Amino acid sequence: MTRTALRQGLDEAGRKALRRAVRMEWATIAFLAVTIPVVGIVTGSSQAMRAAWIEDMLSLAPPIAFLVAVRVMSRVANPRYPYGYFRSVGVAHLVAGVALLTMGAFLLIESASTLVRGERPPIGSVEVFGQSVWLGWFMMAVMAATIPLPIWFGRVKMRLARQLHNKVLYADADMNKADWMTAVGSIVGVGGIGVGLWWADAAAAIFISGSILWDGVKNTKGSITDLMDTRATTFDDAEPHPDIDRIHDHLSSLRWVDEVRTRTRDQGQFFHVEAFVRPRKGRMPRLTQLEKARAECRDLDWKMHDVVIVPVEEFPETASARSGES
Amino acid sequence: MARRARAAAAASLIVGLALVVGLTLAGCGVRPADADSTLERIAEGGVLRVGVTENPPWTELGDQPSGTEVALIEEFASRHGAELRWREGTEEVLVDALHAGELDIVVGGLTDTTPWVDEAAVTDVYREVTSASGEIEKHVMLTRAGENGFLMDLEVFLRAEGRR
Numbered sequence: 201m202t203r204t205a206l207r208q209g210l211d212e213a214g215r216k217a218l219r220r221a222v223r224m225e226w227a228t229i230a231f232l233a234v235t236i237p238v239v240g241i242v243t244g245s246s247q248a249m250r251a252a253w254i255e256d257m258l259s260l261a262p263p264i265a266f267l268v269a270v271r272v273m274s275r276v277a278n279p280r281y282p283y284g285y286f287r288s289v290g291v292a293h294l295v296a297g298v299a300l301l302t303m304g305a306f307l308l309i310e311s312a313s314t315l316v317r318g319e320r321p322p323i324g325s326v327e328v329f330g331q332s333v334w335l336g337w338f339m340m341a342v343m344a345a346t347i348p349l350p351i352w353f354g355r356v357k358m359r360l361a362r363q364l365h366n367k368v369l370y371a372d373a374d375m376n377k378a379d380w381m382t383a384v385g386s387i388v389g390v391g392g393i394g395v396g397l398w399w400a401d402a403a404a405a406i407f408i409s410g411s412i413l414w415d416g417v418k419n420t421k422g423s424i425t426d427l428m429d430t431r432a433t434t435f436d437d438a439e440p441h442p443d444i445d446r447i448h449d450h451l452s453s454l455r456w457v458d459e460v461r462t463r464t465r466d467q468g469q470f471f472h473v474e475a476f477v478r479p480r481k482g483r484m485p486r487l488t489q490l491e492k493a494r495a496e497c498r499d500l501d502w503k504m505h506d507v508v509i510v511p512v513e514e515f516p517e518t519a520s521a522r523s524g525e526s
Numbered sequence: 527m528a529r530r531a532r533a534a535a536a537a538s539l540i541v542g543l544a545l546v547v548g549l550t551l552a553g554c555g556v557r558p559a560d561a562d563s564t565l566e567r568i569a570e571g572g573v574l575r576v577g578v579t580e581n582p583p584w585t586e587l588g589d590q591p592s593g594t595e596v597a598l599i600e601e602f603a604s605r606h607g608a609e610l611r612w613r614e615g616t617e618e619v620l621v622d623a624l625h626a627g628e629l630d631i632v633v634g635g636l637t638d639t640t641p642w643v644d645e646a647a648v649t650d651v652y653r654e655v656t657s658a659s660g661e662i663e664k665h666v667m668l669t670r671a672g673e674n675g676f677l678m679d680l681e682v683f684l685r686a687e688g689r690r
């Protein structure tokens with residue numbers, strides 16, 4: 201009974217992509233459940249390793265946010281939540297963004313002060329099968345092992361995020377893509393200690409925390425603008441969403457329509473479009489025509505979850521014309 | 527589609543494992559460098575500066591320091607052909623000197639619960655003993671932070687000689 205609102209809204213390809221995305225996120229969580237303890241065990245007193253470890257823990261946030269949001273989003277709208285639960289994606293996105301931002305800032309300050317105080321990282325050795333091995337080699341090996349899978353996760357999620365128009369998934373894919381740089385950063389830092397450059401570790405940690413902070417800034421900004429009902433854009437916020445133009449084009453092609461202005465809310469997965477239509481002189485549409493126009497708009501794309509058509513004499517000031525027109 | 531995904535996952539896993547095994551083997555026995563070249567400095571007639579604080583039977587102070595840890599350090603110094611210079615004091619004074627680079631090692635029956643982890647490098651536990659109250663004490667020494675090659679060298683020595 202629950203879990204229907206989301207699925208009904210998607211077309212068959214979308215449902216398949218969503219199932220795939222859910223599987224990918226569970227796979228990511230499983231991967232992190234293995235790497236976080238292992239990285240934690242070998243972290244020792246390397247600042248760069250500690251930063252990378254904390255980033256690994258933080259990368260749990262977007263997959264969890266996505267899975268929770270998918271669950272909540274599936275609930276059907278009701279009198280108490282008349283627009284449904286689609287905004288839960290935005291809320292999840294904001295929480296993940298703020299977590300990244302805070303942790304990034306904290307780590308950046310900590311690493312910078314370690315560098316300034318000239319604290320030198322001590323890394324000892326362990327005995328493995330009767331052989332003494334420097335822990336630094338272990339750290340580098342473990343970090344190298346965490347590189348390939350996130351790159352692959354990131355590529356698949358990026359494709360699915362584009363298809364599903366899901367910004368949390370996009371943020372997660374982006375983070376996975378950045379993860380390998382973190383791993384390389386910590387390898388360089390520990391390698392630097394290995395050749396006697398004590399500052400390499402703190403410098404690498406600064407680089408890693410900078411990347412976490414940047415992720416945080418991007419995601420916090422993106423989620424806040426979405427919650428503020430900024431105009432609907434593509435999944436990567438690169439440009440206004442082309443579906444809005446398609447609504448303009450479709451409505452303008454109707455015989456009774458003189459001019460169209462719209463206001464669109466991006467509710468996370470779906471759009472809520474208010475289309476203001478000025479009818480031609482003496483061509484006031486009948487109710488059936490309005491109904492038909494609304495149904496046709498919704499059929500343009502599965503993202504058009506809710507379309508309201510309002511015949512008006514004067515347009516509201518904030519409603520906008522088709523992109524490229526004024 | 528799903529098969530390709532599985533293949534990609536398997537490939538990543540194999541690459542990862544290969545990296546772990548490869549790097550670990552490459553790392554076997556390879557010692558890191560010291561930030562301040564302690565190992566080179568003490569070699570062949572250099573001076574090994576050791577802080578000692580009293581904690582029998584590990585360390586005892588008299589005309590000359592003695593005790594099990596003192597004996598271990600004497601052996602370690604002689605293997606490097608280094609001259610030993612002892613400095614007596616409280617733990618805090620000695621750790622400060624270690625942090626400032628005036629000492630290379632601090633001994634005094636320290637265990638792995640030592641609070642000096644931020645100021646000094648703690649060696650791997652080289653010996654476990656059961657105290658009179660039945661608790662297990664894990665014994666360690668302190669070296670100067672950042673001298674990782676020296677730290678590993680001492681650890682290798684303690685693993686071979688310190689267990690008895």
